[in-house]
Amino acid sequence: MITIILGSSMILFMNALQKGGQEQMIDDAAAANTAHIQIHEKGFWDNSGIDYAFMPTEKLLKELIRLRKNSMITAFSMRLHADGLISYKNKTSGGSIQAVDPEQEKKVCGMHAKILKGGRYLNASDRMNIVIGKDLAKSVGVGPGGVISVISQGFDGSIAAENLTIVGIFQTGDPEIDRYLVVMPIAQAMNTFTMMGYINSIAVRLMRSDDIPVVRDIICEAVNQNEIEVMDCYELMPELMQHLEMDRYPALIFNFILLMVAAFGILNTIQMSVFERIREFGVMLAVGTRPGQVAAMVLCESMLITLTGIAAGLAVGSLACYYFILYPIDYSGMGDELNVYGISSSFSYSPKISALNVALTMTVIFVSSLLFSLLPARKAGALRPVEAIHHL
Numbered sequence: 012m013i014t015i016i017l018g019s020s021m022i023l024f025m026n027a028l029q030k031g032g033q034e035q036m037i038d039d040a041a042a043a044n045t046a047h048i049q050i051h052e053k054g055f056w057d058n059s060g061i062d063y064a065f066m067p068t069e070k071l072l073k074e075l076i077r078l079r080k081n082s083m084i085t086a087f088s089m090r091l092h093a094d095g096l097i098s099y100k101n102k103t104s105g106g107s108i109q110a111v112d113p114e115q116e117k118k119v120c121g122m123h124a125k126i127l128k129g130g131r132y133l134n135a136s137d138r139m140n141i142v143i144g145k146d147l148a149k150s151v152g153v154g155p156g157g158v159i160s161v162i163s164q165g166f167d168g169s170i171a172a173e174n175l176t177i178v179g180i181f182q183t184g185d186p187e188i189d190r191y192l193v194v195m196p197i198a199q200a201m202n203t204f205t206m207m208g209y210i211n212s213i214a215v216r217l218m219r220s221d222d223i224p225v226v227r228d229i230i231c232e233a234v235n236q237n238e239i240e241v242m243d244c245y246e247l248m249p250e251l252m253q254h255l256e257m258d259r260y261p262a263l264i265f266n267f268i269l270l271m272v273a274a275f276g277i278l279n280t281i282q283m284s285v286f287e288r289i290r291e292f293g294v295m296l297a298v299g300t301r302p303g304q305v306a307a308m309v310l311c312e313s314m315l316i317t318l319t320g321i322a323a324g325l326a327v328g329s330l331a332c333y334y335f336i337l338y339p340i341d342y343s344g345m346g347d348e349l350n351v352y353g354i355s356s357s358f359s360y361s362p363k364i365s366a367l368n369v370a371l372t373m374t375v376i377f378v379s380s381l382l383f384s385l386l387p388a389r390k391a392g393a394l395r396p397v398e399a400i401h402h403l
Contacts, residue, residue, distance in 0.1 A: 012323070014277070018272055024331045025262060027363055027364045030363045036255070040251050041220075042216075045214075045248060048217070048226060049212050049213065064209035065209060068234070074232075075230070078230075083225075088112055088118070088213070088214045098160040099151040109195075111133075114135050127179070130177075133178070133194065138198060140175065141176070143192065145181065165205040175195060181194075278384070281313050281387040282390075285390055296399065307388075314384070317381075317384075331362075
C-alpha cells in the first residue's frame with residue numbers, strides 16, 4: 012500500500028507540476044506580445060508587411076465579443092504593423108512599428124508592466140507619443156522625452172513619416188522585441204500609414220490556455236479561411252512548442268518508472284501473500300471452495316489494497332500540490348535560458364491539478380495493479396489441495 016501511495020502521489024504531483032509550468036510558460040510567452048491567437052491576412056506572418064491588411068467583418072467582431080462575454084477570451088486588440096527606419100539626431104536603426112489601442116492592449120499583453128523607471132505606457136489620449144524597446148533606445152541613443160523620426164511605407168504606397176515623442180522604454184527580456192519594437196497609438200497610426208480602416212492583425216488573449224484549440228476553431232468559422240488566417244501561439248512560436256515537447260517526454264518516462272515500481276510492488280506483495288498462505292488455500296479448496304472463488308478472493312484483496320492506496324496517494328499528492336501553490340518553485344536562476352522562448356513574465360511556477368490528471372492516475376494504477384495481480388491469483392486458484400496442505 013505504501014508503494015502505491017508513493018507511486019500515485021508522485022505521478023499526480025509531477026503531472027500537476029508539469030501542467031502548471033507549461034500553462035504558465037504559454038501564458039508568459041503570449042503575454043510578451045504574441046497573444047494566444049492572432050488573426051491576419053494570409054501571408055502576413057511570413058512577410059509582416061503593411062500591405063497584408065484586412066477589414067474586420069461584423070460577423071468576426073460579433074463572435075469575438077460573444078467569446079469575451081462567455082469568458083472564453085479576456086480581450087482582443089486590433090493592431091497595425093510596419094517596418095521602418097528609426098532616427099534620432101545622427102543615428103538611425105531599423106525597427107518594427109506596432110500600433111495598438113492602449114487600453115485594449117493592456118488586457119492582451121503585459122508590456123505595460125515592463126516600462127522602465129522614469130517612463131510610462133501609452134494611454135487613450137496619446138497621439139504623437141510612443142514607447143520603444145530598451146535595446147533600440149540604446150542603439151540610437153535616446154531616452155524618455157526624446158523625439159525620434161519614423162520613416163516607413165503607407166498602406167496606399169505613399170511615404171509615411173512622423174516625429175514622435177518617447178514617453179517610456181520597455182524591457183521584456185525578449186531580445187527581438189527589445190531590439191526592434193516601437194509601439195504607437197493606433198488612432199494616430201491610421202492617419203500616419205493611411206490605413207483607411209484596414210488593420211494588419213487582431214491579437215486575442217484567452218482566459219485559459221487549454222481553450223486555445225476550441226477558440227481557434229470557433230474563430231475560423233467566423234472568417235473566410237481562403238483570405239484570413241487564424242494562428243495560435245503554438246504556430247506563432249514553434250520554438251515554444253518544441254520546448255514543451257522536450258519537457259513532455261522525460262515526464263512520460265518518469266511516470267512509467269513510477270508506475271512500474273507500484274505495479275511490481277503489488278505483484279511482489281500478492282505473490283508473497285499467496286506463497287505464505289498455500290496451506291490455507293489448500294484447506295479451503297479441500298472443503299469445497301471453488302478455484303475461481305480462491306482466485307477472486309486474492310484479486311479482491313489486491314484491489315482493496317490498491318484502491319485504498321490510490322485514495323491515500325491522491326490525498327498526499329494533492330497536499331503536496333497545495334503546498335507548492337502556496338510556495339511556488341522559483342526558476343529565476345534559469346531566467347536567461349527561459350528568455351530564449353519569450354518567457355519572462357514569471358519565474359515561479361505552481362502545480363495545477365486537473366480532473367484528467369486525477370482520472371488518468373487512478374485508472375492507470377488501478378488497471379496495472381489488476382493486471383499484475385492476475386498471475387498470483389491464478390496461481391492460488393490452480394493449487395492442488397493435497398499438495399498445498401502438505402506445503403511447508
